[in-house]
Amino acid sequence: MKTFDVIIAGGGLAGLATAAQLVEKSKNLKVLVYEANQIGGGASGVPSGMVNPATGQRARMVWNAEACFRMLEKRLEQLSAVSDTNLRLQKGVLRPAIDENLAENFRLSLKHTRWPKGWIEWLQPDEVKKRIPYLKDCSGALFMSKGKTVRTPEYLQAYVRYLKESGVTFVFGGPYTTDNGSGEWTLRNRKNVYSAPNLVIATGFKAKENKYWTELPLNSVKGQLAVYHSPEHIGRLPAISAYGYIAPVDDHTLAVGSTYEHHYHDENPDTQGAGLLDQKLKELLPELYPHCQRIGQWSGIRATTPDRLPIVGEHYAQKGLYIYAGLGSKGLLYSELVASHLATHITEKKDLPFEISLYRFSRMEELRDKAREENEP
Ligand SMILES: Cc1cc2nc3c(=O)[nH]c(=O)nc-3n(C[C@H](O)[C@H](O)[C@H](O)COP(=O)(O)OP(=O)(O)OC[C@H]3O[C@@H](n4cnc5c(N)ncnc54)[C@H](O)[C@@H]3O)c2cc1C
Numbered sequence: 001m002k003t004f005d006v007i008i009a010g011g012g013l014a015g016l017a018t019a020a021q022l023v024e025k026s027k028n029l030k031v032l033v034y035e036a037n038q039i040g041g042g043a044s045g046v047p048s049g050m051v052n053p054a055t056g057q058r059a060r061m062v063w064n065a066e067a068c069f070r071m072l073e074k075r076l077e078q079l080s081a082v083s084d085t086n087l088r089l090q091k092g093v094l095r096p097a098i099d100e101n102l103a104e105n106f107r108l109s110l111k112h113t114r115w116p117k118g119w120i121e122w123l124q125p126d127e128v129k130k131r132i133p134y135l136k137d138c139s140g141a142l143f144m145s146k147g148k149t150v151r152t153p154e155y156l157q158a159y160v161r162y163l164k165e166s167g168v169t170f171v172f173g174g175p176y177t178t179d180n181g182s183g184e185w186t187l188r189n190r191k192n193v194y195s196a197p198n199l200v201i202a203t204g205f206k207a208k209e210n211k212y213w214t215e216l217p218l219n220s221v222k223g224q225l226a227v228y229h230s231p232e233h234i235g236r237l238p239a240i241s242a243y244g245y246i247a248p249v250d251d252h253t254l255a256v257g258s259t260y261e262h263h264y265h266d267e268n269p270d271t272q273g274a275g276l277l278d279q280k281l282k283e284l285l286p287e288l289y290p291h292c293q294r295i296g297q298w299s300g301i302r303a304t305t306p307d308r309l310p311i312v313g314e315h316y317a318q319k320g321l322y323i324y325a326g327l328g329s330k331g332l333l334y335s336e337l338v339a340s341h342l343a344t345h346i347t348e349k350k351d352l353p354f355e356i357s358l359y360r361f362s363r364m365e366e367l368r369d370k371a372r373e374e375n376e377p
Helices: 013-025 065-080 100-112 125-131 152-165 204-209 271-284 331-348 362-375
Strands: 006-009 031-035 049-051 093-096 120-123 141-144 148-150 169-172 177-181 184-188 193-196 198-201 219-229 239-241 245-250 253-257 293-304 311-314 321-325
Touching: 006 013, 006 184, 006 193, 013 031, 013 152, 013 321, 013 331, 031 193, 049 245, 049 331, 065 152, 065 331, 093 125, 100 120, 100 141, 120 125, 148 245, 152 169, 184 198, 198 331, 204 293, 204 321, 219 271, 245 271, 253 271, 271 293, 311 331, 321 331
Parallel strands: 006 031, 006 198, 031 169, 093 239, 198 321
Antiparallel strands: 049 148, 093 141, 120 141, 177 184, 184 193, 219 253, 219 293, 239 245, 245 253, 311 321
16 A cells, blocks of 8 residues: 555646645645546646636636736746746737627726736727737727736646656556545555545546535536647737637647537537637638638536636545535636645645635535534534
């Protein structure tokens, strides 16, 4: 049996960030990341990830935006040092107002939200045209200089390298069973048994398949994304957020995402998805579209909560069993800050912020109360 202080099931953005925050907070912790498939095998494998501080039709500032950005930027800087590739494309995010109603919403967001200085500006239609000549006509746009695009697969690779250098153990081990007894969690696969007093389930949309977490308020939403080659140099293009997003991958490659499929038959990319993504590109960049060639397609399943914020916490009845899921469409932005809270919750027993706590959902609270009643002498 191999023993650890914490086992993390799942090597996506949530699992890797949790491992990093744990070893950075307590250098002597022995941490194992157990990945059933491969790093980036889940939603985190998205070829190009946009980081956008303004969310929804009203361009609201995302939860804890400043802290999230600070932590992501610190991580990007650190991982860039162990990567051969440029992990981030710091070109901002543009949110075109495709009609006058949206333009009004965006202007109101600028007026009523306390955006940090220098993060966001309103561009008049002629200024938008000047910056992106092949963008469809719009009623102006928000430009978020803080927004960025991250090369997610390379980010994950650099993350694994950094974690290994920091002493984290990785096992790619296929199916397993989990059990607990005498204060230890054991994870048993065909070859080995691993044990630790703490087990974090960070398996994305698969979290509900874990027998202890079947009641989690998580929905699975399939997303497809297509990658296009553009003969035109698009190196200066910011990410564009409208009907999904268009994000540069490199000087001649674009990622167009994504579909939101609440009902789906399988997890794979399909021709219907490809058609929708072609349509998005055609709609947004009509002059560039005829020259672009679709060269790849990708799909993943997001796990989302009813209020679109992540969900973390210790199980209502199982000591030492934690959940970290529900990153939705904001895995890059939220993963570090949430992992940092979870790590201090595990190591120092500090309370989690209510907005991301498991127990903000009444069903979870109910189950916790019931478990407490049953345990009362
Ligand atoms: C099409 C699409 C586009 C997206 N675009 C963006 C974007 O632009 N910006 C952004 O920030 N976010 C984006 N996201 C969302 C982002 O990808 C997710 O929020 C994030 O990846 C979720 O990370 P996770 O670690 O919770 O889950 P996952 O990435 O799904 O990781 C879970 C891991 O657990 C492993 N696993 C599964 N079952 C088990 C098990 N039983 N035991 C051990 N391991 C297991 C899986 O193989 C996987 O590696 C997008 C998602 C999709 C689908």
